[in-house]
Amino acid sequence: MTPASDFRTSYRADTTIFPTRNSRIAAIVGVGLLCAAPLVFGRYELGLLITIGFSAIAALGLNILVGFTGQISIGHAAFFGFGAFASALLVEYHVPVPIAIWGAGIMTALVGLVFGAPAARLKGLYLAIATLAAQFILEDFFARARWFSGGVAGRVTEPYELFGLRLDREETYFYVVLAHVVILFLAAANLMRTRDGRALIAVRDHYLSAEMMGINLAYYRTLSFGIASFYAGVAGALYAHYLLFVSVEAFNILYSIQFLAMIIIGGLGSVMGSMMGAAFMVLLPEIVQAGADLLAGSAIDRALRIGASISFLREMAIGAAIILFLIFEPDGLAHRWKMIKAYWKLYPFSH
Amino acid sequence: MDTTLLFQLVLNGLIVGALYGVVAMSFVLIYKASQVVNFAQGEFLLVGAWVCWWMLTTWQLPFWAGFLVTLAFMTLFGILLQVIVLRPLIGEPVISVIMATVGLSIFFQALMKWIFGVFAQPFPPIFTAERVSVMGLEVQTVYLASLGVSALIMLGFWWFFSYSKHGLAMRATAFDQQVAQSLGVSVPKVFAMSWAISAMVSTVAGVVVGVVNGVSSALSFYGIKVFPAVILGGLDSIVGAVLGGLIVGVLENLAQYVDAQWLNWGNMYQIAPFYALILILLIKPYGLFGTKNIERV
Numbered sequence: 001m002t003p004a005s006d007f008r009t010s011y012r013a014d015t016t017i018f019p020t021r022n023s024r025i026a027a028i029v030g031v032g033l034l035c036a037a038p039l040v041f042g043r044y045e046l047g048l049l050i051t052i053g054f055s056a057i058a059a060l061g062l063n064i065l066v067g068f069t070g071q072i073s074i075g076h077a078a079f080f081g082f083g084a085f086a087s088a089l090l091v092e093y094h095v096p097v098p099i100a101i102w103g104a105g106i107m108t109a110l111v112g113l114v115f116g117a118p119a120a121r122l123k124g125l126y127l128a129i130a131t132l133a134a135q136f137i138l139e140d141f142f143a144r145a146r147w148f149s150g151g152v153a154g155r156v157t158e159p160y161e162l163f164g165l166r167l168d169r170e171e172t173y174f175y176v177v178l179a180h181v182v183i184l185f186l187a188a189a190n191l192m193r194t195r196d197g198r199a200l201i202a203v204r205d206h207y208l209s210a211e212m213m214g215i216n217l218a219y220y221r222t223l224s225f226g227i228a229s230f231y232a233g234v235a236g237a238l239y240a241h242y243l244l245f246v247s248v249e250a251f252n253i254l255y256s257i258q259f260l261a262m263i264i265i266g267g268l269g270s271v272m273g274s275m276m277g278a279a280f281m282v283l284l285p286e287i288v289q290a291g292a293d294l295l296a297g298s299a300i301d302r303a304l305r306i307g308a309s310i311s312f313l314r315e316m317a318i319g320a321a322i323i324l325f326l327i328f329e330p331d332g333l334a335h336r337w338k339m340i341k342a343y344w345k346l347y348p349f350s351h
Numbered sequence: 352m353d354t355t356l357l358f359q360l361v362l363n364g365l366i367v368g369a370l371y372g373v374v375a376m377s378f379v380l381i382y383k384a385s386q387v388v389n390f391a392q393g394e395f396l397l398v399g400a401w402v403c404w405w406m407l408t409t410w411q412l413p414f415w416a417g418f419l420v421t422l423a424f425m426t427l428f429g430i431l432l433q434v435i436v437l438r439p440l441i442g443e444p445v446i447s448v449i450m451a452t453v454g455l456s457i458f459f460q461a462l463m464k465w466i467f468g469v470f471a472q473p474f475p476p477i478f479t480a481e482r483v484s485v486m487g488l489e490v491q492t493v494y495l496a497s498l499g500v501s502a503l504i505m506l507g508f509w510w511f512f513s514y515s516k517h518g519l520a521m522r523a524t525a526f527d528q529q530v531a532q533s534l535g536v537s538v539p540k541v542f543a544m545s546w547a548i549s550a551m552v553s554t555v556a557g558v559v560v561g562v563v564n565g566v567s568s569a570l571s572f573y574g575i576k577v578f579p580a581v582i583l584g585g586l587d588s589i590v591g592a593v594l595g596g597l598i599v600g601v602l603e604n605l606a607q608y609v610d611a612q613w614l615n616w617g618n619m620y621q622i623a624p625f626y627a628l629i630l631i632l633l634i635k636p637y638g639l640f641g642t643k644n645i646e647r648v
Contacts, residue, residue, distance in 0.1 A: 072446050074453075118632055124445050125388050125586070129578050130632050133625040136575075140622045257453055264450055305465075312465040319458030326451050327439045 015193045017186075034178060038171040046170040048282060053177035054238040056278035057184050059262040060271065061231025064188060066260070067269035068197070069224035070204030072128040075115070075135035076259040079229045081142060081251030083108040083236025085149045088157035088246055097160045097241055101180070105234035111138075112229020113222060120218035135253055142248040154247030157240050168244075177238055181275075184231060189271050191227075200224055204269075254315070261322045267332025276333040284321060285314045353612075360604040366494045368600020369501035373556045374573050375580040375592035376508055377549035383525040383587050384545035387437060387448050391456035392553060393574020398459055399425050399554025400561035400570055401467050407475050414477050418558065422551050429550030430543045437546070438539070460571055471567035474558075497559040504552055505593055512589065521545060525587070579624035583631055585641025594639065599624050 008014040018024035038046060062076045087104035091097055115134040122130060142149040149155055159168030160176050167173050191197040199220050202210035211217050240246045258281055266277020292310050295301045306313065329336060374392060381389045402424055406417035436455060440448050483492055512518040523531040524541045532538050557570055580599045584591025606623030637643050 066446060070446075072449065118629065122632060122636060125449070126582075126632060126636055128388070128445075128449060129582060130629060132575070132578060133628045133632075136622060136625045137629075140618055143618070254457065257457060260450060260453070264447075268446070309465045312461040315461035316458050316465070319454045319456070319461065322454030323436055323451055323458065326443075326447050326454070327436070330443065330447060 017189045017193070031178070031182060035175070038174055043170045046174050048286070050170065050174055050177050050242055052275075052279045052282045053174075053181045054235045054242070055259075055262065055282055056275045057181060057238070058232045058235035059259055059266065059278045060185065060188050060274040061228040061235070062259050063263045063266075063268065063270070063274045064191070064200070064231070065224050065228035067263055067267075067273075068192065068204060069200045069221065070207075071221060071224060072124070073131040073225075073228065074128055074253070074256055074260070075131040075133075075138065076228070076232055077251045077253070077255035078135045078138035079108050079112055079232035080236040080239070080255070080259070081246075081248070082111055082138060082229075083233030084240035084246045084251075085142065085155065085236075086233065087237035087240050088155045089148060091158045097158055098162055101234060101237040101241065104237040105230045108233025108236070109226045109230035112232070113226045116222050116225025116229070120222050132253075135256055139248065139251060142251065149246070149248060152248060154245055156245050159244060160241050173242055177242075180234065180238060184234065185271060185275070188231075192271070196220070196223070201269075254318075257322075258318060261318060263332075265321060265325045265332055267334030270332065270334035272337075273332050273334030276337070280321075280333065281318070284317055288314050288317045357608060360608050361601055362490070363494075364601035364604035365597060366498050366600070367603070368597035369498055369593075370556050370559060370596070371573070371576055371580045371600050372593040372596025373501050373504050374553055375577045375584065375596045376505070376589055377552040377556075378577050378581055379584075379587060379589055379592045380508075380521075380545050380552075381549045382581075383589075384521055385437070385542045388445075388452065389549070390449060390452040391432075391459065391574065392549075392577055393571035394456050394459040394463075395425070395429070395550045395553035396557030396560065396573050397463055397566075397568060397570045398428065398557075399550070400557035400566045401463055403554070403558045404472060404474060404561060404566045405467075408472075414475075421554060421558070425550045425554045426547045429546040429548075432550075433543045433546035437542070456571070456574065460568055464568055467566075469568065471565035471569070473565045474562045477562060491563070493559070493563045497563065500555060500559055504555060508552075508589060517541075517544060576624065579628040579631075581638075582628055583638055585638030587642055588638070588640035591638055591640035599627070602627060 018027060034049075037049060041049070058076065058080050062073060065071050065073055083104045086107040087097075087100045090100035090103050090107075095103060115131070115138075118127065118130045143152055145151075159166055160173060161167070162176075165172075167176050192201070199210070199215045200223075202213065202215055203217060203220050203224075207217055262277035262281045263274055264277070265280050266275065267273030289310065292301075292306050292313065295306055300306070325332065374396065377395070378389055378392045381387055381392075399421055403417055403421040406412050406420050407414065410417070412420065432455065436451055437448070440451055477493075483490060483495065510518075512522060520531070520536045521541050521544070523534070523536055524538055528538055531541075556573070560570055560573070576599065577596075580595035581592050582595070583598055584593070584595030602623055603620050607620040610619035631638065
């Protein structure tokens with residue numbers, strides 16, 4: 001949403017990441033402010049920020065697949081989990097953790113290409129169901145392959161270490177996640193400015209027209225699966241080296257759906273929306289918890305057994321959030337944010 | 352080779368498969384009428400079974416009365432879901448509609464756990480004789496009844512679509528919404544009706560499973576198992592759904608047999624249908640009886 005009479009006169013101006021100088025400054029200042037977060041927040045809040053960070057990376061990957069290329073995946077948590085296990089495995093073969101994280105991303109991308117192979121032929125609903133199968137098959141594989149995932153017992157892994165510095169506390173690991181978020185978000189924003197990125201969007205908008213314009217459908221559909229899995233793998237690896245313990249149960253279908261919820265709530269096809277949606281979904285259980293704490297001990301609490309059923313309430317909140325956003329705010333938080341910005345820019349005029 | 356076990360497993364597969372078929376039919380019904388992929392199909396079973404259980408235990412109703420009340424409740428439930436959640440999403444992209452039903456599924460699964468707890472609850476006994484023997488095999492009475500109920504539902508569906516006015520309206524809507532509407536079919540009514548019937552029929556399956564295994568959130572797994580069945584049969588074919596359900600039921604049990612005899616991997620019972628699913632999608636994406644969607648530029 002730009003003000004009337006604000007026209008771009010060149011392709012270069014139209015495809016910049018930051019449309020104005022002020023927005024670039026704002027982004028840099030924002031990252032700078034985030035760098036100061038460990039001075040302000042406690043360990044718990046930093047833990048939440050770290051969770052938002054790696055969730056946002058995974059959500060961004062899924063958004064490239066769903067929002068930009070228009071393919072649905074209901075198995076993203078399985079790829080996230082694959083990245084976590086792959087990184088732990090690489091570390092066991094004496095690969096340094098900083099490299100193992102990216103290596104895990106590449107390994108996950110390869111697995112994503114295998115499961116994305118049907119994507120070359122299928123679309124829409126059929127693809128969604130194929131990825132549903134991928135979710136269950138991978139989950140089963142994790143539970144069984146003891147050499148890879150430690151079986152049902154789970155797998156312990158090493159903390160992040162850079163040039164002999166151990167970055168394993170929340171205060172220090174926060175910077176690791178922040179660096180990865182910045183790199184991967186810039187990469188995604190840049191991808192959408194390239195020929196390949198525009199091809200992905202063309203595939204989403206109208207695949208027949210895209211094919212007639214010489215875009216290789218099978219190639220780009222599979223490619224977007226690879227990219228999405230790469231992001232999921234890196235995010236999973238970051239998760240593994242944060243918790244230092246990975247176990248199968250975490251990567252169930254509910255987690256996959258949470259990733260989908262993140263991009264729907266944030267905004268399909270929006271890079272910043274992935275971040276907003278991740279923040280929303282990570283903070284939602286905290287809000288539910290706060291609400292439950294507020295009611296603790298009251299008559300409502302006793303009648304509804306809120307304290308004992310808080311985990312069910314959290315799940316219900318996820319389901320309700322998905323439905324309410326789809327009905328009332330289908331373009332997500334990113335769209336709402338744009339509207340707010342436009343309002344400030346245009347005030348007192350409405351156009 | 353243990354042939355008695357093999358026969359027993361195939362029989363079990365057919366019985367469970369018939370239930371998959373029933374659930375798959377109610378899934379296909381919604382898909383055909385309104386092009387909505389219902390990821391909350393399993394929750395229909397779950398909600399229906401819990402409501403019926405609640406009627407029978409807390410209110411001490413006789414089985415037939417409790418069952419009728421449950422059916423009435425689920426009809427209303429289906430219509431309400433369609434009107435409140437799905438109607439605003441008509442015309443939205445596939446992903447939105449799929450995600451809405453996924454949201455419904457999570458919401459109701461958690462709601463049922465909140466209200467009724469996480470533990471499986473047994474139904475009050477309905478049949479006097481626990482088991483009967485059929486051709487030398489011991490079969491639970493409930494299983495036989497379930498096979499009978501499934502066959503009845505399938506016949507009912509066949510009659511409904513072939514001879515009733517509403518069935519004809521539904522077929523017309525599935526074929527072409529705009530033409531059906533211009534010829535006087537109320538498309539919103541057909542959509543609501545398809546959800547109501549689907550919820551009702553799923554409930555029957557839910558109650559049958561509940562009587563056999565007790566009611567618990569495991570019931571909602573039928574909503575996932577339905578995908579291999581309908582993809583195998585063809586997404587928009589009622590006959591295909593029945594056949595797909597039977598094949599998936601037998602396949603599960605055979606996979607378990609193969610696994611127990613030779614492979615010893617464990618868990619093949621749950622996973623085999625998904626391997627089959629991927630294979631079918633790669634080889635024959637429109638299933639056995641599905642409409643082939645030919646696109647020409």
